[in-house]
Amino acid sequence: MTPSTERRGLSRRQLMSRGLAATAGMIIGGGFIAASDAAWAYEAAALKPETMATLVRMARDIYPHDRIPDEFYVIAVKGYDAPEAAPEIEAGISALNAAAQGAGHADYLSIGWEDDRVALLRAMENSAFFQKIRGGLVTGLYNQKAVWPIFGYEGESFSKGGYLHRGFDDINWL
Amino acid sequence: MVAKYELDDDSVVLIIGTGSGGGVLANELAQKGVKVVSLEAGGRYLPDDYLNDEWDSFAQLAWLDARTTSGDWRVAKDFAGLPAWIVKAVGGTSIHWAGASLRFQPHEWKARSSYGHVTGANLLDWPIDAAEMEPWYEKAEAKLGVTRTGGRPGLPGNNNYKILEKGALALGYKEVHTGRMAIRSVDSEEQIACQQTGFCFQGCKWGAKWSSAYTDIPAGEATGNLEVRDRCHALKIEHDDKGRVTGVLYADKDGVQHLQKARVVCVAGNSIESPRILLNSASSMFPDGLANSSGQVGRNYLRHVTGSVYGVFEKPVKMWRGTTMAGIVQDEARLDPSRGFVGGYELETLSLGLPFMAAFLDPGGWGRSFTSAMDGYENMAGMWIVGEDMPQETNRVALSATEKDQFGLPAPNVHFDDHPNDVAMRNHAYARGEAIYRAAGATRTFPTPPYPSTHNLGTNRMSEKARDGVVNRHGQSHDVPNLFVSDGSQFTSGAAENPTLTIVALAIRQADFIAGELAKNNL
Numbered sequence: 001m002t003p004s005t006e007r008r009g010l011s012r013r014q015l016m017s018r019g020l021a022a023t024a025g026m027i028i029g030g031g032f033i034a035a036s037d038a039a040w041a042y043e044a045a046a047l048k049p050e051t052m053a054t055l056v057r058m059a060r061d062i063y064p065h066d067r068i069p070d071e072f073y074v075i076a077v078k079g080y081d082a083p084e085a086a087p088e089i090e091a092g093i094s095a096l097n098a099a100a101q102g103a104g105h106a107d108y109l110s111i112g113w114e115d116d117r118v119a120l121l122r123a124m125e126n127s128a129f130f131q132k133i134r135g136g137l138v139t140g141l142y143n144q145k146a147v148w149p150i151f152g153y154e155g156e157s158f159s160k161g162g163y164l165h166r167g168f169d170d171i172n173w174l
Numbered sequence: 175m176v177a178k179y180e181l182d183d184d185s186v187v188l189i190i191g192t193g194s195g196g197g198v199l200a201n202e203l204a205q206k207g208v209k210v211v212s213l214e215a216g217g218r219y220l221p222d223d224y225l226n227d228e229w230d231s232f233a234q235l236a237w238l239d240a241r242t243t244s245g246d247w248r249v250a251k252d253f254a255g256l257p258a259w260i261v262k263a264v265g266g267t268s269i270h271w272a273g274a275s276l277r278f279q280p281h282e283w284k285a286r287s288s289y290g291h292v293t294g295a296n297l298l299d300w301p302i303d304a305a306e307m308e309p310w311y312e313k314a315e316a317k318l319g320v321t322r323t324g325g326r327p328g329l330p331g332n333n334n335y336k337i338l339e340k341g342a343l344a345l346g347y348k349e350v351h352t353g354r355m356a357i358r359s360v361d362s363e364e365q366i367a368c369q370q371t372g373f374c375f376q377g378c379k380w381g382a383k384w385s386s387a388y389t390d391i392p393a394g395e396a397t398g399n400l401e402v403r404d405r406c407h408a409l410k411i412e413h414d415d416k417g418r419v420t421g422v423l424y425a426d427k428d429g430v431q432h433l434q435k436a437r438v439v440c441v442a443g444n445s446i447e448s449p450r451i452l453l454n455s456a457s458s459m460f461p462d463g464l465a466n467s468s469g470q471v472g473r474n475y476l477r478h479v480t481g482s483v484y485g486v487f488e489k490p491v492k493m494w495r496g497t498t499m500a501g502i503v504q505d506e507a508r509l510d511p512s513r514g515f516v517g518g519y520e521l522e523t524l525s526l527g528l529p530f531m532a533a534f535l536d537p538g539g540w541g542r543s544f545t546s547a548m549d550g551y552e553n554m555a556g557m558w559i560v561g562e563d564m565p566q567e568t569n570r571v572a573l574s575a576t577e578k579d580q581f582g583l584p585a586p587n588v589h590f591d592d593h594p595n596d597v598a599m600r601n602h603a604y605a606r607g608e609a610i611y612r613a614a615g616a617t618r619t620f621p622t623p624p625y626p627s628t629h630n631l632g633t634n635r636m637s638e639k640a641r642d643g644v645v646n647r648h649g650q651s652h653d654v655p656n657l658f659v660s661d662g663s664q665f666t667s668g669a670a671e672n673p674t675l676t677i678v679a680l681a682i683r684q685a686d687f688i689a690g691e692l693a694k695n696n697l
């Protein structure tokens with residue numbers, strides 16, 4: 001799936017009416033999470049939608065790129081939304097929520113400041129769960145061709161004949 | 175007509191591996207009329223097959239058999255199962271290489287004499303020297319079409335190079351240029367010059383960069399003397415009761431085992447596999463492994479002092495455009511112990527695509543410090559440090575006591591600890607690299623730790639005396655006369671330069687020796 005092909009044609013109002021909660025820029029509904037502007041929606045298969053939403057937030061907190069929309073973080077972690085992977089993820093996210101509660105918050109998603117969430121992640125950064133999510137994101141996020149243009153990266157150039165006549169030495173500010 | 179030899183044809187020279195060393199040796203022997211069987215663990219991929227996508231290419235070409243690591247090098251922590259980034263394919267790592275082709279400096283052939291005693295280092299002079307290697311280097315440069323040698327013009331500099339050049343000249347460096355590269359800088363009748371596509375590390379789709387995959391291998395096959403068996407993995411070298419090797423046991427693509435008889439066996443599986451094959455060939459006659467009376471097989475593993483420096487600038491650089499190694503600063507390659515270390519280093523431009531940058535910029539790093547660096551990707555310039563590391567007996571490729579490969583043979587463990595000289599050199603190079611980028615206007619610089627080893631050397635070292643090393647001045651085993659080592663593992667010391675030109679020069683020279691000895695019936 002890509003979120004864009006999963007657009008459900010729901011209006012924000014419809015989503016809100018179906019949604020149980022709207023936190024951290026995402027709407028969490030019965031079985032799905034969605035962008036608050038309904039730009040994309042993702043139907044959770046094996047994970048609880050709250051878990052999926054927390055995982056997406058955790059992914060962004062690990063590799064925060066303000067110019068990358070949530071949908072790419074959803075794509076980066078959606079591989080965990082499968083029966084084999086789900087139990088470990090549910091357990092890891094519960095531990096994260098427990099840590100949030102230990103710090104006086106309702107849960108991870110309800111923490112307003114990134115720094116406060118990151119402090120919780122720092123405390124668990126050597127755990128197998130954190131390392132699994134972080135390690136997976138290195139390819140899960142940065143190897144998505146759709147995010148490359150956000151970084152200016154152009155990918156392969158062979159099909160266009162290389163850069164010999166297309167600016168390999170075009171620097172003009174040195 | 176491509177040759178086809180019988181398994182019991184014991185008149186052939188059998189070469190394990192078809193990379194820079196083995197591929198060149200196979201062709202050079204075939205050109206001289208010698209019958210050659212080459213065993214190559216990987217498959218055949220030609221320019222049309224190469225994938226200009228970093229992870230897809232990695233999956234296509236990388237050697238991913240089981241390996242383990244130990245020691246204080248950061249690779250053991252960050253990439254525990256991947257000590258080296260090398261290729262399993264016909265053509266070997268010459269598909270991946272960037273093409274930087276530098277001769278050793280004369281003093282580097284005599285590391286022990288030049289540097290004196292260095293505590294903890296197992297320095298040794300090579301049994302050969304610059305004068306002796308001169309004609310072989312010339313042949314190697316001609317074969318590889320190295321720019322700035324033999325009248326071949328240099329390549330044009332890309333954006334990444336222009337930044338390096340500006341910063342380096344500002345600091346007073348003199349030897350700054352677009353490198354001596356095994357990359358075609360001018361179109362010829364049949365062949366196209368470099369189109370500056372980038373992705374030199376993923377295989378050159380224009381064939382503008384030399385690789386044995388599409389030069390020496392097909393040229394050797396065209397003689398009718400060379401048979402390359404791809405997807406055939408050498409397991410063990412057999413010998414007779416006189417202590418001479420007789421053939422090689424290998425597994426074909428279906429895992430079926432065969433024994434190819436041979437008159438001479440040459441090992442060129444790169445510096446992790448070559449010693450491993452010798453160690454896995456232990457027998458009652460050679461209980462410590464074949465060719466290992468010195469105990470040096472697998473020891474003195476070298477990987478060069480490496481590291482990278484990336485700089486972020488106010489405006490776009492787009493370093494991925496054009497050749498990956500687009501230029502070099504050579505001034506620090508000199509011997510000058512006043513810097514606090516012996517040996518020297520080169521600084522060469524390098525670029526990684528966004529996916530590899532994410533994996534290698536600061537392995538394990540996360541949070542805004544990391545992502546703000548990645549956000550500067552388009553404005554980044556990059557350089558790679560390559561310097562001489564100290565041979566240490568305890569840095570070694572050994573057989574794992576626990577891990578096995580897909581054939582049930584002990585996997586290699588690669589142990590590496592930095593020598594204090596290595597650390598001092600790397601820190602010096604980081605500081606100079608960062609100074610270069612600051613002089614060119616960088617707003618932020620990153621001293622990036624070494625990647626999994628791309629230069630793997632030294633584990634079957636060449637020595638004058640049998641007790642000091644594994645092979646003699648011709649790469650011939652001190653113990654077993656019809657057994658040769660033909661890759662970078664025969665390096666006695668690493669020198670500051672990228673190794674492949676020297677591997678190729680040694681292979682051309684070795685072919686001359688083997689063909690001569692065969693003709694004289696000495697082998």
Ligand SMILES: Cc1cc2nc3c(=O)[nH]c(=O)nc-3n(C[C@H](O)[C@H](O)[C@H](O)COP(=O)(O)OP(=O)(O)OC[C@H]3O[C@@H](n4cnc5c(N)ncnc54)[C@H](O)[C@@H]3O)c2cc1C
Pocket residue numbers: 190191192193194195196213214215216259260261262263264265266267268270271272273274275276375406407408409442443444445447448451499627628629630660661662663672673674675677
């Ligand atoms: C990304 C990258 C960039 C590089 N850039 C440069 C550069 O600019 N300049 C430079 O000088 N060097 C460079 N190098 C290094 C260079 O590629 C290697 O030093 C060189 O190719 C090593 O040659 P070799 O013959 O020792 O091994 P390889 O070229 O690795 O060949 C070994 C071959 O043996 C095969 N093999 C191994 N074991 C077995 C077995 N048991 N049975 C059958 N086959 C086997 C392998 O599959 C492989 O094909 C670079 C390397 C990398 C990875």
Ligand code: SF4
Pocket residue numbers: 162357367368369370371372373374375377378379380381382383496497498
């Ligand atoms: S930059 Fe040049 S040498 Fe490198 S892959 Fe592209 S065409 Fe080949």
